[in-house]
Amino acid sequence: MLDKQPQQALVNRQLVVNEAMLRSSFGWVLRLLATTGVMWALSCSSAGAEEPVLVAVNYDLPADYHRFLRGRDPLNVNFFGGPSARRDVVEMVLLMQALNLGGFKRPIEIHVEPSYLRILRGVADGQFISSGALMWKADIDMLEAAYFVSRPVVKEGEFRVGIYTGAKNRNRLNAMPHSKLKNLNVVTSAQWQSDVQTLKRLGFKNITYSPNWVNMVRMIGAERAEITLAPFQTTPDMSITVDDVTLYPIKDVTVAISGSRHWPISRKHPQGKDFYTALERGLNQLEVKGIIQQAYRECGFFHPDVAQWTLLKPTIDTQPSPVKHLPN
Incomplete structure (x- = not known):
């Protein structure tokens, strides 16, 4: 109270x-x-x-x-x-x-x-x-x-996030070379064009779209997707828990999302x-x-704790495309 x-x-x-x-x-x-x-x-x-x-x-x-x-x-x-x-x-x-x-x-x-x-x-x-x-x-x-x-x-260059996965894939993906991560099935929102453009510029091709964050977490928990982008957390292992589903960052890799x-x-x-x-x-x-x-x-x-991790940055260092439609 x-x-x-x-x-x-x-x-x-x-x-x-x-x-x-x-x-x-x-x-x-x-x-x-x-x-x-x-x-x-x-x-x-x-x-x-x-x-x-x-x-x-x-x-x-x-x-x-x-x-x-x-x-x-x-x-x-x-x-x-x-x-x-x-x-x-x-x-x-x-x-x-x-x-x-x-x-x-x-x-x-x-x-x-x-x-x-x-x-x-x-x-x-x-x-x-x-x-x-x-x-x-x-x-x-x-x-x-x-x-x-x-x-x-x-500011530009400050928005850095982790690549998060579920408990079942955590060990496997931590052992995977960073160059192979782009072959994974990543879930994001079509409305988050900065995230979408960043993923595409990094070479991710298996992109699944979900309407909101909670549903993305649930999809990873149900193994309908393998990874998503998310900000790092202050928990000891930087994990995120939503609706009893816990996501963990893949170690030693961060992603820079372009824009302010x-x-x-x-x-x-x-x-x-x-x-x-x-x-x-x-x-x-x-x-x-x-x-x-x-x-x-x-x-x-x-x-x-991630300052020395490998930074994946899009090769085209320009502003991401804006959202294509705003609903009436």
């Missing part, structure tokens, strides 16, 4: 979960949050409070965000490791901290969306003020005029300009203090 703080502080400083959306589309997330008592803390509001602004996230983020916070105020987080620490969870915390430092005080409400593309479209249309996690600049550029674009938080990552902010949203101005002001303070680099190190995204 979260510590009870003054109601106005919760309105200004905690996230409000879009309860109706979770109940109708992702009831399991709502049930998880409700059983731990966090729904009260995240959805409470006070009379006369300012209308919240909507930030869109993928459906698997709210539960991990709650587990990561463990009752902490996101503005007071100064260690970014621990249970459920991962890149997009940490980015949600960094977003909250930057906005607060920049002077944006409206409450923020999480709205769950099932896909990356729907988040991009929703921000462009002004339905959401921004996304919770960073997005690829190449994808943002598809509708560049619709967004204010934050500074690059993950930013927050898109809606130009159509009435608070979009204020949100963008505050975010940029706050990001500058976080960068000066070294907090962004610290956060990515402590959550495992910038993992010190």
Whole structure:
């Protein structure tokens, strides 16, 4: 149970979960949050409070965000490791901290969306003020005029990931020459064009597409795919566990994904300009203090243990192709 703080502080400083959306589309997330008592803390509001602004996230983020916070105020987080620490969870915390430092005080409400593309479209249309996690600049550029674009938080060359596999294939693939990895069946999302283009440029030909991350993990667990790309974790063996399926990185190899990552902010949203101005002001303070680099190190995204591993980098060092279609 979260510590009870003054109601106005919760309105200004905690996230409000879009309860109706979770109940109708992702009831399991709502049930998880409700059983731990966090729904009260995240959805409470006070009379006369300012209308919240909507930030869109993928459906698997709210539960991990709650587990990561463990009752902490996101503005007071100064260690970014621990249970459920991962890149997009940490980015949600960094977003909250930057906005607060920049002077944006409206409450923020999480709205769950099932896909990356729907988040991009929703921000462009002004339905959401921004996304919770960073997005690829190449994808943002598809509708560049619709967004204010934050500074690059993950810069070109910094996005390095592991090649992950299941427990049954772990020993076999660890013994495989790196040159043979491109013959394996890799699963990714067609919406993640930066990943797709990187895999193709590295020579992977057996690419299977899945609609979301959870399904990718399940496919590897069921041996319908052998590998996927994923950020490194802070667990002792850098493993990832989702729905009782554990994935492990193939040792001594990393992959560089080309492109920079930013927050898109809606130009159509009435608070979009204020949100963008505050975010940029706050990001500058976080960068000066070294907090962004610290956060990515402590959550495992910038993992010190893989610094000497072999880096697979696409031969064509250009920006990846953007997503081809944004849904109406």
